[in-house]
Amino acid sequence: MTKTLATPSTDTSVAARPTRPGRQRPSGPASATSVAPRRRRPSLAVLGLTPFALYVLLFLAIPSVLAITTGFVDKKGIFTLENVAALFSPQILGTFLSSFWVSGVTAVVGAIVGALVCYALLGTRPDGALRSSINSASSVLAQFGGVMLAFAFIATIGVQGLITVTLQNLGVNIYADGVWLYQVPGLLLPYLYFQVPLMVITFMPALEGLKPQWAEANATLGGSRLTFWVRVAGPILAPSFFGSLLLLFANAFSSYATAAALISQGAQIVPLQIRSALISETVLGRSNMAGALALGMIVVMVVLMFGYSLLQSKTARWQR
Amino acid sequence: MAAPTSGASVELADVVKDYGTGSLALDSLSLHAQPGEFVALLGPSGCGKTTALRSVAGLESVTSGRISIDGYDVTTQPTNKRDLGMVFQSYSLFPHLDALANVEFGLRMRKVPTDERRERALESLEMVGLGGFGKRFAHQLSGGQQQRVALARALVTRPRVLLLDEPLSALDAKVRVQLREEIRRIQTELGITTLFVTHDQEEALAVADRVAVMRAGRIEQIGTPESLYTQPATTFVAEFVGLSNRLPGLVSGGFVEVYGVELPLLDPTVAKGPATVYLRPEDVEIVGCAGGAAGGAGAAGSGLLTPQIRGTVVSSSFLGSIRRSTVRLPDGELIAVQHGVSVKPASGENVSLRFTGACVSVSPREAPSSVAA
Numbered sequence: 001m002t003k004t005l006a007t008p009s010t011d012t013s014v015a016a017r018p019t020r021p022g023r024q025r026p027s028g029p030a031s032a033t034s035v036a037p038r039r040r041r042p043s044l045a046v047l048g049l050t051p052f053a054l055y056v057l058l059f060l061a062i063p064s065v066l067a068i069t070t071g072f073v074d075k076k077g078i079f080t081l082e083n084v085a086a087l088f089s090p091q092i093l094g095t096f097l098s099s100f101w102v103s104g105v106t107a108v109v110g111a112i113v114g115a116l117v118c119y120a121l122l123g124t125r126p127d128g129a130l131r132s133s134i135n136s137a138s139s140v141l142a143q144f145g146g147v148m149l150a151f152a153f154i155a156t157i158g159v160q161g162l163i164t165v166t167l168q169n170l171g172v173n174i175y176a177d178g179v180w181l182y183q184v185p186g187l188l189l190p191y192l193y194f195q196v197p198l199m200v201i202t203f204m205p206a207l208e209g210l211k212p213q214w215a216e217a218n219a220t221l222g223g224s225r226l227t228f229w230v231r232v233a234g235p236i237l238a239p240s241f242f243g244s245l246l247l248l249f250a251n252a253f254s255s256y257a258t259a260a261a262l263i264s265q266g267a268q269i270v271p272l273q274i275r276s277a278l279i280s281e282t283v284l285g286r287s288n289m290a291g292a293l294a295l296g297m298i299v300v301m302v303v304l305m306f307g308y309s310l311l312q313s314k315t316a317r318w319q320r
Numbered sequence: 321m322a323a324p325t326s327g328a329s330v331e332l333a334d335v336v337k338d339y340g341t342g343s344l345a346l347d348s349l350s351l352h353a354q355p356g357e358f359v360a361l362l363g364p365s366g367c368g369k370t371t372a373l374r375s376v377a378g379l380e381s382v383t384s385g386r387i388s389i390d391g392y393d394v395t396t397q398p399t400n401k402r403d404l405g406m407v408f409q410s411y412s413l414f415p416h417l418d419a420l421a422n423v424e425f426g427l428r429m430r431k432v433p434t435d436e437r438r439e440r441a442l443e444s445l446e447m448v449g450l451g452g453f454g455k456r457f458a459h460q461l462s463g464g465q466q467q468r469v470a471l472a473r474a475l476v477t478r479p480r481v482l483l484l485d486e487p488l489s490a491l492d493a494k495v496r497v498q499l500r501e502e503i504r505r506i507q508t509e510l511g512i513t514t515l516f517v518t519h520d521q522e523e524a525l526a527v528a529d530r531v532a533v534m535r536a537g538r539i540e541q542i543g544t545p546e547s548l549y550t551q552p553a554t555t556f557v558a559e560f561v562g563l564s565n566r567l568p569g570l571v572s573g574g575f576v577e578v579y580g581v582e583l584p585l586l587d588p589t590v591a592k593g594p595a596t597v598y599l600r601p602e603d604v605e606i607v608g609c610a611g612g613a614a615g616g617a618g619a620a621g622s623g624l625l626t627p628q629i630r631g632t633v634v635s636s637s638f639l640g641s642i643r644r645s646t647v648r649l650p651d652g653e654l655i656a657v658q659h660g661v662s663v664k665p666a667s668g669e670n671v672s673l674r675f676t677g678a679c680v681s682v683s684p685r686e687a688p689s690s691v692a693a
């Protein structure tokens with residue numbers, strides 16, 4: 001699986017905004033003395049950003065611009081809206097719907113299961129071995145995908161997989177209704193494998209940010225444990241939960257490698273459709289359809305990230 | 321104005337709290353607060369004052385002992401059944417609710433009808449001086465305003481007991497003084513029994529009917545602010561409450577001699593022999609200072625007849641309404657002297673001192689003498 005999204009920081013603490021001495025306006029005669037803030041010259045430390053900036057430029061900014069622009073030109077390089085209009089053809093819409101379905105199901109299930117894991121972890125010692133182990137494992141597993149993950153599932157629940165064969169010997173055929181692992185529904189289990197850990201690492205800080213004083217205030221005001229979760233913790237955590245859910249959706253929506261390794265025939269989800277368009281240029285008989293598809297994905301991702309940042313900013317304000 | 325509540329008595333009887341750390345957080349603590357009384361629990365960090373308060377709230381279970389409110393044993397009763405109001409040290413407003421909804425929360429838990437709920441919450445906000453702040457969220461309020469809302473939230477349910485866990489410690493000095501006076505005013509008006517935890521002696525002395533000085537899970541002394549200050553029962557209280565000079569003395573025949581000056585003993589049963597004497601800075605007077613008239617009425621009072629002690633001024637600090645100077649005595653001891661601002665001793669100036677009051681406490685001589693804060 002290719003991760004196109006970096007996991008955003010979920011740190012909700014409010015860091016003191018650094019002052020910018022170079023921008024401070026001297027006030028009064030004293031500013032001319034040695035106590036006046038010195039104008040800071042551009043530091044060489046900024047050079048440390050260069051490799052990352054180049055990387056982003058080459059593999060995110062330029063491809064995005066190319067994708068958008070190629071979506072608006074035809075084979076001869078003449079501007080056209082036909083590629084974009086083709087996004088609304090039944091075939092492409094169906095592909096987007098499949099992507100939405102896989103992303104939606106794995107995001108919702110991953111978010112719920114992940115939140116339950118977080119809740120269970122809340123009962124453990126913050127610096128205990130169990131919580132540290134699960135946090136570490138989640139950080140690794142959230143990035144575990146692609147061919148390795150696909151192979152893991154093929155080796156266990158593939159047609160000749162260990163579990164499949166064992167179950168067959170016990171009289172249970174998990175493929176009695178067809179080999180679903182190599183179809184869109186087959187993506188659900190592998191995707192959940194990285195969606196749940198991703199939920200754990202993104203939602204746990206929010207849960208840990210619940211102040212004990214809120215629970216105690218609820219109790220002294222006559223509230224029960226249930227009212228705390230329904231009237232206090234629930235509403236406070238809701239933006240974080242839905243923000244994480246959006247992140248999970250985006251994560252699944254942009255995943256490619258796991259699906260590519262599992263599904264070799266057909267192009268049931270958008271990233272695979274783009275692959276087809278790039279390889280054969282036969283999607284709807286248009287040469288630049290990949291660009292239009294990528295444009296569609298970018299629009300979806302922008303909407304998701306906008307919603308995510310809105311929810312995150314609300315949470316950050318609440319948990320100051 | 322919210323309706324006055326009927327304050328309830330609060331009693332802790334031989335309460336023990338053991339966290340299993342080797343020392344008891346509460347060591348057979350006993351305390352009885354009368355209905356409508358304002359009792360401050362004062363002590364250094366780790367003395368058990370917050371544990372005691374949280375035990376009354378039910379937020380901590382006690383190892384043994386009995387806690388009763390209004391005569392009813394609540395030792396094992398859950399917090400939400402104890403009918404308490406509590407304000408915490410750190411801001412504890414629910415961040416997703418505005419100030420009005422925060423104040424309404426306790427009434428909502430009690431299923432008070434919406435109209436009455438709204439009316440009482442608005443009244444409560446008015447009472448703490450935040451009438452127009454109902455629609456503001458916690459992040460739109462200053463620390464002092466947040467604590468006012470927390471106070472309104474705690475009081476709106478008309479609880480029998482109000483518990484204040486260092487509610488002012490996160491506020492700046494000016495707001496702290498304003499709010500503590502308001503807390504006292506509201507408490508007096510409502511007649512609500514209040515337990516107030518603080519490590520700030522000035523705060524405790526200023527607002528409480530009685531102050532319980534705690535040490536190592538026990539109450540060292542409980543009494544009115546005046547009695548604690550003027551008649552501390554132990555050297556710990558003498559040192560913790562107010563500023564005291566620790567000076568070497570010699571006890572004999574109902575008085576203690578300090579640098580040749582005989583001072584009366586508050587406790588005539590003190591054993592004869594060398595002792596450490598605790599003397600308030602305001603009971604020492606500077607005479608013969610070039611920087612102004614002798615401080616205080618003592619210049620013309622009885623202190624004039626007492627022997628004087630020579631010393632050299634080390635430093636002098638202006639503290640607004642008073643000035644505090646440190647004087648080195650001939651044997652090297654340092655003594656703090658509190659006097660009027662018109663007396664301005666200069667560093668290095670030779671002055672005479674005299675004692676104008678009684679020593680507040682005397683203990684057998686142990687530690688080297690110095691100025692104790």
